[in-house]
Amino acid sequence: MKKTGNNLKIGLEVHVQITSLKTKLFCGCSSDYRGKEPNTLVCPVCLGLPGSLPVLNKRAVEYAVMAALALNCELSNRMLFFRKNYFYPDLPKNFQITQYDRAGGVPLAKNGYLYLEHGGERKKIRISRIHLEEDPGRLVHLGSIDHSPYTLVDYNRSGIALLEIVTAPDIRSPREARIFLQKLRSILEHLGIFDGSLEGSMRCDANISLAGGTRVEVKNISSFKEVERALSFEITRQKGLLEKGIQVKRETRHWDETRRVTISLRTKETEQDYRYFPEPDLVPVELNKEFIEQIRARMPELPDERLERFVSQYGLPKYDAGVLVSSKALADFFEEAVKLYDKPKEISNWMMSDLLRYLYENNLELQESKITPRKLVEMIRLIDDGVISGKIAKRILPKVIVTGKDPSEIVKEEGMTKISDREFLEKLIAKIFAENPKAVKDALADEKAAHYLIGQLMKATQGKADPILSSRMIMKRLEMLRKSKEKD
Numbered sequence: 001m002k003k004t005g006n007n008l009k010i011g012l013e014v015h016v017q018i019t020s021l022k023t024k025l026f027c028g029c030s031s032d033y034r035g036k037e038p039n040t041l042v043c044p045v046c047l048g049l050p051g052s053l054p055v056l057n058k059r060a061v062e063y064a065v066m067a068a069l070a071l072n073c074e075l076s077n078r079m080l081f082f083r084k085n086y087f088y089p090d091l092p093k094n095f096q097i098t099q100y101d102r103a104g105g106v107p108l109a110k111n112g113y114l115y116l117e118h119g120g121e122r123k124k125i126r127i128s129r130i131h132l133e134e135d136p137g138r139l140v141h142l143g144s145i146d147h148s149p150y151t152l153v154d155y156n157r158s159g160i161a162l163l164e165i166v167t168a169p170d171i172r173s174p175r176e177a178r179i180f181l182q183k184l185r186s187i188l189e190h191l192g193i194f195d196g197s198l199e200g201s202m203r204c205d206a207n208i209s210l211a212g213g214t215r216v217e218v219k220n221i222s223s224f225k226e227v228e229r230a231l232s233f234e235i236t237r238q239k240g241l242l243e244k245g246i247q248v249k250r251e252t253r254h255w256d257e258t259r260r261v262t263i264s265l266r267t268k269e270t271e272q273d274y275r276y277f278p279e280p281d282l283v284p285v286e287l288n289k290e291f292i293e294q295i296r297a298r299m300p301e302l303p304d305e306r307l308e309r310f311v312s313q314y315g316l317p318k319y320d321a322g323v324l325v326s327s328k329a330l331a332d333f334f335e336e337a338v339k340l341y342d343k344p345k346e347i348s349n350w351m352m353s354d355l356l357r358y359l360y361e362n363n364l365e366l367q368e369s370k371i372t373p374r375k376l377v378e379m380i381r382l383i384d385d386g387v388i389s390g391k392i393a394k395r396i397l398p399k400v401i402v403t404g405k406d407p408s409e410i411v412k413e414e415g416m417t418k419i420s421d422r423e424f425l426e427k428l429i430a431k432i433f434a435e436n437p438k439a440v441k442d443a444l445a446d447e448k449a450a451h452y453l454i455g456q457l458m459k460a461t462q463g464k465a466d467p468i469l470s471s472r473m474i475m476k477r478l479e480m481l482r483k484s485k486e487k488d
Contacts, residue, residue, distance in 0.1 A: 007211040010171035010231060011128075014184060016163045017135060017201045018063050019194040024159035025134045026054030026097065026282075033156035034199060046134075046159030048093025053281050056081075060161040061285065063193045064108050064132045065295050067163055070187050070302055071127050073112030078286055079132075080106050081279040089153050090136040098133035098164070100276045107131050114187075115304075116179050117322065125180055126168035135160040138200075144256050146263050157200075163193075169207065174231035177206065178224045182326050185224075186303045189328035197329070197365040206231055210238050213248035218262055221255050230255040234262050306331060314344035323352050329366045330356075337373035346380055354397050370404030371397075379407040387411065389418045391463040420466045425457070425473055428465075432456045433477065443478055444485070450474055 021031050027045035044052035068075050082100040099107045112127030137158040141148035165184065171177050181204060185196040194201050204227055209215040218234055221227045233255075238248050253262040301309070303325040310321035310331075325331045330351070337347045355376070359366060379396060382388045388396070388411060399410050411417060419425065432453060433440050439456075442449035450471075457470050 008172055008235065009169040009209050010173075010177055011169040011207040012165075012167045012171065012177060012180065013205040013207070014165040014167075014181065015135070015203045015205070016067075016165065016184075016188060016194055017198075018060055018161040018163060019198055019201050020063065020192055021057060021059055021161055023057060025057050025060055025132075025161035027159060029159065031160055033160070036156055038152070038154040038156060041156040042158070046092070047155065048095075054097065054279075056282060056285065057161060060132060061287075062295055063161075063191070064130065064163055065287065065292060066191050066299060067165075067188060067193055068109035068112065068130050069292075069296055069299065070191055071109075071112040071114055071130070071165070073109035073127060073130060075109045075287060075292055076106045077288070078106055078284050079108050080104075080284050081282045082276045083279050085275045086273070088136070089151065090139050090158070092137065092155055092158060096134060096136065097279055097282070099131040101129055103276060105276070105278070114180065114183060116176065116183060118176055118179050123170075123176070125170045125176075128166045128168050130166070131164040133162050133164055134158070135162045144258060144263075145254050145265075146256075169209075174228040174235070177231055178228045181224050181227060183303065186326050186328060190300060190302055190306070192300070196327075197367050206234075208234050208238070210235065210242060210248070212242050213238050214250045216248065216250065217252045218255050219252055219265065222257070226255060226257055229260055230262060233260060237262065303328075303331075310334075314338065314348075316344060316348055320345075320348050320352060323356075324348065327366065333366060333373055333376075337377050340374060341377040341380060343380065343384075347376065350376060350380065350393075350397070354394055355401070358398055358401055364401075369401045371401045372404075375400050375404070375406060382407055382411065386420070386466070387418060388416060389463065389465075389467050391458065391467065392416050392418060395463065416464065418466050419461055419464045420469055422469070422473070425465060425470060428457060428460055429453075429470075429473055429477060432460065440478070440481070444482055447475075447478075450478060 019031070023029060024031055024046055027043050029041050029043050029046055033041050045054055065075060079099060081097050082105050083095040084098045084100075085095045087094050099105060101107045101110065107129045108131060110129040112130070114125050114127065116123045116125060135157050137153050137155040140152040140154060142150065167180070171180060181202070185202060188194055189196055196202055200222065204221045206218045206221060206227065207215050208218065208231060216234065216238065218230050221230050234253070241248050249267070251267050252265045254265050255262055306325045307318070307321045310316050310324060311318055316324075324334050334347060334351060338344050341347065355371070359369065379393055379400065383390055383393050396407050396410050396416065399405065400407055436453065436456060439449065439452045443453055453474050454471055457465050457474065458467070
């Protein structure tokens with residue numbers, strides 16, 4: 001998609017579940033709701049029944065402070081909770097306990113920033129504020145949201161601790177939005193706050209506007225890829241309206257992942273519609289300096305620091321290190337593999353090319369695959385020991401990812417051992433030369449044309465021929481033919 005330059009403004013509201021907690025934000029219900037029977041992990045507090053009182057989860061505040069520090073925010077010394085009132089089926093209380101930065105409200109943190117590397121440039125994305133709030137319940141539709149005959153509600157998710165991270169409208173393209181979210185996920189995973197591979201653990205609302213139009217919100221986008229797609233569609237939709245002289249309405253829209261279109265949900269609410277007021281059942285939370293410094297002291301190595309260490313300790317190019325630390329699971333996998341086999345660049349190459357490509361093409365998280373650092377290292381050792389070729393390894397790797405079998409076991413089962421038998425290869429090369437006289441003639445005139453003959457040998461052996469030995473034998477045979485012709 002073409003860049004729209006300064007005419008485009010994008011701001012993100014990212015909702016991150018604190019999945020490391022065992023209980024919800026204001027009650028003792030289990031936070032492990034995925035895959036559970038609907039509406040079974042609930043209690044009077046998270047359902048908002050009369051007489052029930054919320055109690056703040058202290059561990060959630062610690063994680064929230066850690067996130068704010070990592071995102072270079074100014075932490076509040078005192079924070080308040082507010083009620084955000086709206087009537088919607090996923091809110092059993094008819095209000096959400098959240099934070100507010102106006103009318104005397106104080107959020108957890110504000111005025112932070114995050115740097116992105118994109119297109120060879122370093123760009124600063126401002127973080128306006130970070131709130132701590134509870135997650136609503138989960139709505140389940142039959143098919144698409146605008147055609148579903150009914151909606152089911154599961155309140156197991158209601159009350160799960162959420163961080164809402166709001167950016168300034170500093171993002172200028174769908175690709176930048178995706179890069180921002182990837183880096184944010186990596187930071188929060190390194191902090192141990194959440195597991196980004198869990199369904200619904202990171203959701204995004206995007207506010208987007210073009211010059212001459214007004215702000216439109218696209219709700220509940222579930223993945224980095226879908227954020228990029230949703231924003232690209234919305235840019236095209238708004239540009240089309242503006243070019244026809246039609247006003248872009250301020251509204252909330254839903255991203256339909258199946259049809260890849262945005263759908264109008266409702267006219268955008270204003271802050272007055274939510275009737276914010278202080279939560280009367282929760283006291284203000286004091287965040288003193290000692291508490292904050294204790295949390296700062298516990299913070300682990302973050303992605304930017306890890307990137308620099310990968311460059312200095314392992315000698316990786318900065319680009320390679322950046323790809324590896326874009327996911328904590330990926331960076332951890334790499335370091336475990338290097339402990340087993342001290343060939344960091346070789347391990348990095350296999351991870352960044354074949355491993356990541358397979359995961360991306362099959363929409364898999366690394367944690368969902370069955371490959372381990374030990375299995376990857378075993379495959380690389382088989383190449384280095386001359387048992388298999390790199391081409392054979394490319395066929396083995398997907399099988400390891402899917403089955404979890406050891407590479408040596410797959411080699412044995414499928415007879416993939418590299419062919420290094422000179423006598424066997426010599427006979428096969430003679431046959432290929434006899435069947436491809438034109439290719440031989442071309443190769444005698446231009447050495448580059450010999451690649452065709454090498455390819456035919458690989459094809460005949462299903463990629464099992466030793467590539468280095470095969471190349472040398474073919475070049476030697478061509479040289480002999482060349483000398484023979486010169487004598488004639």
